[in-house]
Amino acid sequence: MKKALCFFSLLLGTASSLLAEPLPSWNDTATRTAIIDFVAKVTTEGSPDFVPPAERIATFDNDGCLWSEQPMYFQAFYIFDRIKALAPEHPEWKDEEPFASVLKGDIAGSLAGGEKALLAMAMATHAGLTSEEFDEVVGEWLKTARHPKTGMAYNKMIFQPMVELLEYLRANGFKTFIVSGGGIDFLRVFAEEAYGVPPEQVVGSSIKAKYEVRDGKPVIVKVPELDFIDDKEGKPVGIHQHIGRRPIFAAGNSDGDFQMLEWTTAGEGARFGLLVHHTDAEREFAYDRESHVGKLDKGLDEAKDRGWTLVDMKADWKVIYPEQP
Amino acid sequence: MKKALCFFSLLLGTASSLLAEPLPSWNDTATRTAIIDFVAKVTTEGSPDFVPPAERIATFDNDGCLWSEQPMYFQAFYIFDRIKALAPEHPEWKDEEPFASVLKGDIAGSLAGGEKALLAMAMATHAGLTSEEFDEVVGEWLKTARHPKTGMAYNKMIFQPMVELLEYLRANGFKTFIVSGGGIDFLRVFAEEAYGVPPEQVVGSSIKAKYEVRDGKPVIVKVPELDFIDDKEGKPVGIHQHIGRRPIFAAGNSDGDFQMLEWTTAGEGARFGLLVHHTDAEREFAYDRESHVGKLDKGLDEAKDRGWTLVDMKADWKVIYPEQP
Secondary structure, eight states: OHHHHHHHHHHHHHHHHHHSOSOTTBOSSHHHHHHHHHHHHHHSTTSTTOOOGGGOEEEEOOBTTTBOOOSSOHHHHHHHHHHHHHGGGOGGGGGSTTHHHHHTTOHHHHHTTHHHHHHHHHHHHHSSSBHHHHHHHHHHHHHHOOOTTTOOOGGGOBOHHHHHHHHHHHHTTOEEEEEEEEEHHHHHHHHHHHHSOOGGGEEEEEEEEEEEEETTEEEEEEEEEEEEOOSTTHHHHHHHHHTOSOOSEEEESSGGGHHHHHHHHTSSSOOEEEEEEEEOTTTSOEESTTOSSSOOSHHHHHHHHHTOEEEEHHHHBSOSSSSOO | OHHHHHHHHHHHHHHHHHHSOSOTTBOSSHHHHHHHHHHHHHHSTTSTTOOOGGGOEEEEOOBTTTBOOOSSOHHHHHHHHHHHHHGGGOGGGGGSTTHHHHHTTOHHHHHTTHHHHHHHHHHHHHSSSBHHHHHHHHHHHHHHOOOTTTOOOGGGOBOHHHHHHHHHHHHTTOEEEEEEEEEHHHHHHHHHHHHSOOGGGEEEEEEEEEEEEETTEEEEEEEEEEEEOOSTTHHHHHHHHHTOSOOSEEEESSGGGHHHHHHHHTSSSOOEEEEEEEEOTTTSOEEOTTOSSSOOSHHHHHHHHHTOEEEEHHHHBSOSSSSOO
8 A cells, every 4th residue: 555655656747847837938828829739739640740759859049048149149259268278278379360369358350351260260279179178178168268248157048948948849749959050069068957958959060079098098080070060050950960850849049050050941731930030138137139149030021931930038028038037 | 466467567577578688689699698798798787898879889880780782782772773863864965974874784884983983973863852751762762662683672771789789789778879880861760760869969971061941941952072081081080070988889890990899998997899791692791801891801800809899690690670671
């Protein structure tokens, strides 16, 4: 009888967690309803829109969709901080652009060289390390670096409502992936703890890597050569190469996510496309068509006709971050 | 009380499946014991070798490890069959090597051009299609093509003991991946049904792909440009890029798997490296150091010193395929 009671309490435990209101940080608006209706539709056996669990693939952009991205991508802060940290080993950087500008604190100047300058900075701060060294360096940086406006650690500036959405989808048999323009290895350092997304479910931009045995110890070394840019048309391609199955749910926030949503929602059966619209200048940042990061223009124009759901951060979300700044 | 009984029977059901003898197609040899001991060690909480479920990554080669690979890789049969099927659309192939040799049934001749010839044949039979068209073509081929020696469909020539090993690892909280020199998209067509490995857990060699919108319909098109060769040193690199976590268990059968096993077993804590040794000329094929496919030479020399387990197919396996030819 004790065992039976134990089972009853297990059952009640399960039932109560299933009955708990999903998405508690979302206001009770049409957006929340649309998400819940979609999930009900694809998970109800016998429903014409039922999707077997193995095909419940959901993909999420990261910058501006799962965490903030203003005043610039957080990975750019890592790049600038890392250049400063490495400067003593590179005395030549004092006279060499874009590094000289970074060391003078002149971010605009460092970006004046365009794509070539960006690439030089990305390679100097991402390549040359083994995979394990890189994880350590980024992990240390996340522990100490602070956002210039909020004073928060970058990996605390994740969106609580989106974390709940990821959890809600997983609780309903979805497999959740990150599909980001950001660096795949950079993301993997914090994605599991922050979002519950394991390294093997992160897709991102990458540089090449090579395998070698150093003094009898095998290592993976990150080499300074671009491998893949996971942005715009690259997102459906990255999904194809890494996941090999078309998502039924995709979330983004910028025109860099347009093709991912297009590819996702063009599939047969029920599909969900979601765009986070940054409308909350007070609690986060407000920007769209004119922004230099996370520009949302075409997506705003076409969302309605394409049946994509726009999240109005100000109206739809009770809170922004797990802890407010 | 009825509910309590129901829970009891659920419990008994679960317990009995847990208590069922694992790996039923494996003879009770030291190999089987070594696998079971390893799994017990890494899954027992409190054990010094305990590994949390999220880190229980197991990687498996495909050709010669999960299915047969003689007299040549099965994907090569696909390539030759596909060239013949496409010949009417390519009248120029009659006078153009390596295609002319294939159409004359002269496989040796078609391979005389070396790597360049191979690449030409691979591109002609893998590129140009959309991802969905390619899946269909390979799926149809698997339904109709038959192995020259056994007369079996290629996707029935999978190793029953290895399928059980995959299932056993998954039942113990492992996430199982294929890491193959074969084509990633080719593998994905049958890996889920044959091995229970979903598309997103397949790593393999790849060609590039592009995204485009054709008459309003988005497609992924496979383009004739090499992207990645997932063999030898490429295997740990493929694991790094796709999985982002070092496996604790790796299985292969040839020297093409050497670096994957080296990378896996060089990690800290308990690790398992397994090499399938093809010793059964009667039920399958017997080959190792001198074989033109699946050559196992360095692995045979070093397995013992490196603590890798050699599977002797003849002695260790009760059956080879799910259904015998």
